[in-house]
Amino acid sequence: MRVLAAMSGGVDSAVAAARAVDAGHDVVGVHLALSRAGGTLRTGSRGCCTIEDAMDARRAADRLGIPFYVWDFSERFRDDVIEDFVSEYRAGRTPNPCMRCNERIKFAAVLEKALDLGFDAVCTGHYALLRTGTDGTLELHRASDAAKDQSYVLGVLTADQLEHTLFPLGETPSKELVRQEAEARGLTVARKPDSHDICFIPDGDTRGWLAERVGAARGDIVDDSGTVVGSHEGAHAFTVGQRRGLSLGVPAADGKPRFVLEVRPVSNTVVVGPKEALAIAQISGARFTWAGAVPARREFECHVQIRAHADPVPATAVVSAALVTVTPDEPLDGVAPGQTAVLYDGTRVLGQFTIDHTVSAVPVTT
Missing domain, CATH: 2.30.30.280 (Adenine nucleotide alpha hydrolases-like domains)
Structure with missing residues (x-):
């Protein structure tokens, strides 16, 4: 297969690209330039997609002996991720920019361009698994390493996107093994810190950043x-x-x-x-997608996860043509409109929706 390896400049995407090469694929590396701020540099583990990250990705590609390019997606990122983030806060919601980036940039814009250029699949360093279901369709599952599992932020992927995606790290038992492999391959990013926080707010001051844009x-x-x-x-x-x-x-x-x-x-x-008033008895949303086959039943049992590192909670989901409503067996804690709810059947990701409405278990009296 012709595979486009999305290389962020970190250890995970570098090793994923290396494994794609080992698998015999015709691999080309690409780094996404998501900011027009040319002088942007990385500060420890804050931020990503910086000049430093682009250079790290190029060095990894050179080590692997694969072609490497930088694609400018800064305008698309600004419109689809940053502006969405700002508008959601203006509306009093709590958005997840990583979900929007995966949905609209990495697995929409990038995959669309890759397919137009004749690639068969996009390879990333996400920790998740793809398995073939009993009906022959691809399913998205949690990674073997529960501590690194990223299936939640990939819950926005559709069946068509899964057909053209590779996750070479999904079976790896731990991140440390990935780092050891990177060292053995001579990749300079082997011990590079993981990025965290919002990539376009590298100093971590979300309040100050929003104040400048929202007022x-x-x-x-x-x-x-x-x-x-x-x-x-x-x-x-x-x-x-x-x-x-x-x-x-x-x-x-x-x-x-x-x-x-x-x-x-x-x-x-x-x-x-009071804290007890944060208990949420029901959530619903009209913006939803399915990661594979659409659920056969209108009402079904599942687990719901509302944050990347939250524990999944047993629940019942009811689906109509325009709405997904989820009632957890026990109230959820502190759910905000704008957050993403990802539905699971065991380790399998069923789909996701943006939370538009919540019903409190202890209604506010105002």
Whole structure:
């Protein structure tokens, strides 16, 4: 097969590309330039897709003896990921930019261009497994290494995309083995730190970054009875479940900490209340996709995961033509509209939806 290896400049994508070469594929490496800031450099484990990362990817490709290119996707990344991130916060939702990047850049724009150029598949360093189901269709499953499993952020992939995707690291029992393999292959990225945080906010100051783009405006913080208990400099700085940084002037009657229950962008109001009010009895969303075959039944049991590193929770899903509604066996904690819910059947990813609406197990009275 002709395989396009997406090389981020990290150890995982370098080893994935190496394994694709070992498998006998005709491999070409590509690094995605997602920022027009030419002087951008990496700071420790913060950020990705920087000048330094591009150079690391090129060195790895040279070591593997494969052609290497840099593709400029900065405009598409700005429009589909960064602007989406900003608009979601403006609407009082909590987006996941990694999900949008996988959905709209790495496995949409890149795969589309790769297929147009005659490639058969895109290879990445994600930790996930592809298996053939009993009906002959490809299924997306959790990786062998539960600690590194990335199936959650890949839940946005469709059946067609899975048909043209390779995950060579999915069976690897641990990340340390990947690093050891990189050292044995002479790859200079063998001990490079993993990237974390939001790649386009490398200093980690999400609040300050959003303030520049959304604007800061003083507003009220109210409790679950509607009483003003504090003020803020911009509702965009808060997300459901947040406890720190509230600076409340009026203590709770029971003396217990209060958490963000709701963000209301229209009135620029933040609602706070007790931790138990964060319990969510039901979630639903209209923006959904299926990672493989569409579920045969309208109602089915599954597990739902609402964060990349959250534990999956047993639940019942009901699907209509326009909506997915999930009722967990036990309430979920601190769910925010804008988050992604990924549905599993055992290790298999069934699909995902963006959470539009939540039903509290302890309704807010305001």
